[in-house]
Amino acid sequence: MLTTQFPHASKVIFGCMGLGGNWNHQPYTKADLNLANKAVEQALSCGITVFDHADIYTHGNAEKVFAEVLSQHPDWREKMIIQSKCGIRFADNQGPKRYDFSPEWIAASLDGILSRLNIEQLDVLLLHRPDPLADLPEVADCLTRLHQEGKFRYLGVSNMHWYQIEALRKLLPFDIIANQLEMSLGYLDWVEDGICNNSHHNRHNGYTPGTLEYCQQNEVQLQAWAPLAQGKYSGKGESNCATSSLVRQLAAEYGVSKEAIVLGWLMRHPARIQPVIGTTNPARIAACAQAEDVTLSREHWYQLFESARGQDVP
Numbered sequence: 573m574l575t576t577q578f579p580h581a582s583k584v585i586f587g588c589m590g591l592g593g594n595w596n597h598q599p600y601t602k603a604d605l606n607l608a609n610k611a612v613e614q615a616l617s618c619g620i621t622v623f624d625h626a627d628i629y630t631h632g633n634a635e636k637v638f639a640e641v642l643s644q645h646p647d648w649r650e651k652m653i654i655q656s657k658c659g660i661r662f663a664d665n666q667g668p669k670r671y672d673f674s675p676e677w678i679a680a681s682l683d684g685i686l687s688r689l690n691i692e693q694l695d696v697l698l699l700h701r702p703d704p705l706a707d708l709p710e711v712a713d714c715l716t717r718l719h720q721e722g723k724f725r726y727l728g729v730s731n732m733h734w735y736q737i738e739a740l741r742k743l744l745p746f747d748i749i750a751n752q753l754e755m756s757l758g759y760l761d762w763v764e765d766g767i768c769n770n771s772h773h774n775r776h777n778g779y780t781p782g783t784l785e786y787c788q789q790n791e792v793q794l795q796a797w798a799p800l801a802q803g804k805y806s807g808k809g810e811s812n813c814a815t816s817s818l819v820r821q822l823a824a825e826y827g828v829s830k831e832a833i834v835l836g837w838l839m840r841h842p843a844r845i846q847p848v849i850g851t852t853n854p855a856r857i858a859a860c861a862q863a864e865d866v867t868l869s870r871e872h873w874y875q876l877f878e879s880a881r882g883q884d885v886p
Contacts, residue, residue: 574622574696574750574793575844577726578653583839583864585622585795586615586857587848592633600633607852608637609644614854616651618861624752624795624848625656625689626700627681635688643690655696655750656685657730659703673699673706675714682723697724698752701731712743719746728752728793734786741790750793753783755845757815757837757880758801767885788843799838799847800860805880806830807856815879822876828866829859836866837876 575581591611593604615623625635635656642649658681663669672678678699685694697718715727728750729737741748755762761779787794803809805819806829823830835847849860868876878884 573791574653574726574728574795574846576791577749578622578695580621580651581653581846582619582621583844583846584620584835584861585624585846585848586612586620587624587797587850588634588638589626589629589850590634590852592630592635592637595630597631600630600637604633605637605640608641610854611852611857612638612641612648613645614857615861616648618858619864620857620861621651622653622655622846625654625685626660626698627656627658627685627688628660628662628700632684632688635685639688639690649691653695654689654691655698655728656689656694657698657700657752658682658685659700671701671703671705673703673711675710678711678714679718682718686723693722694724696726696728696750698728698730698750699732702733702736708740708743712740716745726750728795730797733780734783735780737786737790737792747790748792750795751783751787752795752797752848754798755794755796755838756799756801757834757876758804759798760877760881763877764881784843793846794843795846795848796838797848799849800831800834806834807851815876818876818879822868822872826866826868828862831856831859832862832866833868833876835860835863836868837873839863839866840868840873 591608593600658678659671659673661670661672682697718724726749727746729748730752732751737748737751762784765779765781766784800806804811805816810816819830819833822833838845838847851857
């Protein structure tokens with residue numbers, strides 16, 4: 573588990589998808605660098621130590637601008653756990669958007685990540701989305717070689733079912749320590765799976781049964797992407813609904829931000845889920861970081877759950 577391997581890992585992760593400007597293949601600007609500096613500094617000052625990248629974020633500029641931030645503040649590196657993902661390829665002159673776990677692509681991607689981040693070793697490498705054409709023995713051999721070469725310390729995955737993790741794990745001489753999935757108060761399939769057995773509510777569940785329990789039993793850290801549900805209950809996209817009202821009420825009662833309540837709902841689960849926040853706004857970063865200090869009561873957790881699902885539990 574990531575928090576086991578890194579005792580100083582924060583409960584909240586800073587997602588770097590918003591760094592490096594836009595997605596137009598243009599170089600990042602001085603303004604983009606200033607924004608990255610302020611965002612990373614705020615995250616660290618709030619106690620956030622885990623920084624999440626992917627090679628595709630702003631077409632590599634997120635990693636490049638992050639590297640420049642570190643070059644200006646080299647002492648920050650020792651406080652950080654840096655992870656990045658590979659395996660997604662956008663449409664190009666060779667083909668459509670696709671996933672690629674070929675040994676050649678994984679190796680080249682990792683070299684690119686290290687080069688853009690200007691580091692010699694990545695703390696955690698994550699495979700971004702399952703590739704249906706992956707030859708697992710070849711993937712395992714490639715990852716084992718890259719690990720032996722010291723290019724990454726630990727391996728994680730993203731968007732994988734429990735049986736996909738297990739199939740790969742059996743071929744590796746080291747553990748898989750993280751799985752990043754969409755999980756939030758606005759995306760409840762991961763909870764519904766566990767309570768709606770023998771119920772019509774579970775018929776169209778998009779979450780593979782047993783993934784949550786598998787990760788808990790095998791010390792695979794669950795990380796939640798889009799944990800704020802695009803601000804549906806707390807931020808810019810906040811909706812005028814009963815759940816938003818309840819979030820505001822609980823924020824006042826606990827003396828924290830609305831973001832902290834929404835994230836705190838995730839983090840109240842015994843799986844010790846790490847939410848990956850995506851904002852670059854210093855004020856919202858601070859608001860999200862308050863979630864580390866929130867422990868919702870069982871009653872408030874169920875209140876939020878029932879409100880978000882729109883009906884009582886079965």
